[in-house]
Amino acid sequence: MPLVSGRAERAAQRVARLAESVPPGSRLGTKEKLRKLCGVSVGTFNEALRLLQARGLVTVKPGPGGGLFSAEQSPMVRLGNSFLALDARAGDVAEAVRIRDALDPLLIEDALWHASPADIAHLRRHVTAMEHAVTAADPVAFVQANWRLHAAIASISPNALLGSFYTHLLDVIESRTRTVLPAGDQPLGDYIAHRHVLHRDLVDALDRRDREEAMRLVQEHNTALGTVASPTAPLDPERPGRGCLTPGP
Template sequence: MPASASRGGQNFDASGRGSASGRAESAAQRVTELIESLPPGSRLGTKEEMRTLCEVSVGTFNEALRLLQSRGLVTVKPGPGGGLFSAEQSPMVRLGNSVLALDAQQNDVADAVRIRDALDPLLIEDALWHASPADIAALREHITAMERALDDADPVAFVHANWRLHAAIAAISPNVLLGSLYTSLLDLIEGHTLSVLPTGEQPLAEYIAQRHELHRALVDALDRRDRDEALRLIHEHNTSPAETH
């Protein structure tokens, strides 16, 4: 998907410069075009050189740089000879109708995702028995954070909020070993994730909206102590074509 295209429902005018976010997107597109003409790992220049090339303010370029980093396109290296570099090719791990772009350890992350999925039903069973009203309220706060990321069209923030929800479910379990193992797996996955990208099979915004609804329904089922529905949803979560995380 070209960086200049509409993302997550955000609209840009024909020049991409109709707003501050549009100017940042336009600058990100210009750097992306430069990256595409160079081998991975190439030095692009200093931050100031790139800002001058894009003809934008410092604040706008900082936002453009944030976009480029969130998409796994640019790395920043400090010190002499440092500056902005096109990112090395990232390994990928599939996540339903999206993929995680990783910095390294592709096999370790893929294994961690599989083990984490296998532990989910155990943690849901514990949450059904042990979740207090305060626990449910805390889970709903994470659902709200996921909704904010959905509204902001920020898939990286959405996935991180999603993982925090799962960590909170794990924390409800009285089984310390199970909770510790699960959160360690989440930390491994999160620590190596650079960005979240679409696969092209479904618009990423649509996919994320579906995942938000599934997690909201899961928390509702936990609140009702509806075991059959909660286990059905966690099974759908981990085995459907849109297997989310």
């Protein structure tokens, strides 16, 4: 789940407005026509298309007469997309993170009850990716692996509304993230190393079905950082508004 470029986000928003202006099932045009309309490269438009499909706004049909079509949105998709109307102000993104933090314990409860051995193995692969990013001193890769881990935990929940709502919040946070910068007195490398250990221990607790330890780690995860910064201040890798990520346009 790579970081989303500002151009891809703007292209997605332009096509989304077009899709919302016509009845569901309407043909919007070919990929090439819409790419030229947005004035972006093929790679950037493919990135925008990924966002549009993830948000349930368009469908793609191959062959003659194919192209992009406006999608029928379920109430759950409309609910999630309402969060994507947030602008790029750090305070708005911080609110999305605050809601995400409040949902974390619910998803951990579900994972404690429903995670299969295959689910745990999947979570460990994301933790390993985080470890590799720490070793490579690559904070951007660390953030990406971290978000993938949180999305994977959400996917375990049998509550489709909760899981969809949470992943839409992650989408908001990711789509408003531009880059990673050092912040505070603690070296960024030390900080992400500490966060890797915290997430590794959380997955271990899920594997053991250790509810007390899992909940303690979630509490530490969501309270270990400082106060919300101003929109122009550096932001935190996991919590925009608190330390190391800067919001994109």
